[in-house]
Amino acid sequence: MVNNSKILVTGGRGKTGSRIAKRLTDLGYAVRTADRGTSAPGSTNEHVTFDWYDETTYEPAIKNVDSIYLVGPLAVMDPSKMMVPFLERAVEAGVRRVVLLSSASVPEGGPVFGKVHQVIGQLVPEWAVLRPSYFMQNFTEGHHGAQINSDGVMITATGSGRVGFVDADDIAEVGVRALIDEQPHNTDHIITGPDSFSYAEAGEIIGAAAGRTIQHVNISTEELAAGMMKFGMAEDYAHFLAGLDEAIRLHGTEDQVTDTVQRVTGRPPKSLKDFAIAHASHWKQN
Structure with missing residues (x-):
């Protein structure tokens, strides 16, 4: 890939696309x-302007x-x-390389983006x-960030299950390398931080940085789904x-740590502790 090539970034205002x-x-x-x-x-x-539901916006984009860099439509099964x-x-218009954003929880051929992964x-x-x-960034933005700031809690149905929380900056850097490396990657990359933590442990790390108590509240899968539908x-x-979450x-589906960030970018992934310290002011109470 060379510097005079044009790269389309869909979801250009999103967490990874903007980065x-x-x-x-x-x-x-x-x-x-x-x-x-x-x-x-x-x-x-x-x-x-690009809208997945308006095919007239496709041609100007490509x-x-x-x-x-391909980010699919939100909340579509x-x-x-x-x-x-x-x-x-x-591809008909001349595109040769595509980097798709999916999820560690979604295997090739699985639901949502798994079908796109299967055929890409x-x-x-x-x-x-x-x-x-x-x-x-879910701890600083969206519902977890709001819950922490308003009530000092994080509500999930994950129980004591662990997650390899990862910084969006590290995800983006892997994406950049996948877009511009001369040798195409032609694979999927499971991207994690350097450790996996339960939400209770994550709350302790964030609370230590922010100087306040942050607790994990576990609810049932049914309660979690009902709350989402309510909104x-x-x-x-x-x-x-x-x-x-279930x-x-x-099954510990997110309890994994990979070397992807280090291997692909040449730099170690950011730890949750370092992320919490860097964003401590976001959670501090007045």
Whole structure:
């Protein structure tokens, strides 16, 4: 891959997409970001509107592009119905490399992005699938971040199951290498931090950095799914997400530590302790 190639970053405002776009730009690559909204704050990259549910937005996104960072539609049980036709059109338009964001909890051929993972190697000449564990940023953003700040708790159905929490910066750096390394990766990457922790242990680490008590509250899988549906999530997707927590509790599906970040990027992954220290002000009470 060379610096005059154009790289499309879908989900350009997301946790990984925004980081990948910035890093590629800093390295001198021509980047086009794409999502349903405007470009990320402070971004100087070309930006186009992109909507998985509007096929008229596909062609402007993939025009003159040879690599794509691919983030699928949110909260859809079978995004392959949209993503596979998009990939077929992208390859026809000249795209040669695609890096797909999936999840460590979702195997090839599994639900949601697992179907896209299953076919990507048949559709695209050069490819990689990022399968990160749970983001450390979930503790500063979204429902866990809000729960910690409002009530000093994290609510899951994971019990004492452990998770290899990983920093989005490390996920993004693996993604950048998969996009620009001369040799295509043509594999999936399970991406974790350097340790796995239960949510109770994570709460202790974050609490120590923030100077407050943060507790894990375990609820049933059914209660977790019901809570998601209460906030408008579709029933099938709510049960899918709650089922991931159940699998962590019963089968240890996220209790793993890999060397992917070190091996692919040449640098060690950030620890949860270092992440907590760096973001301690986010959780400190006034």
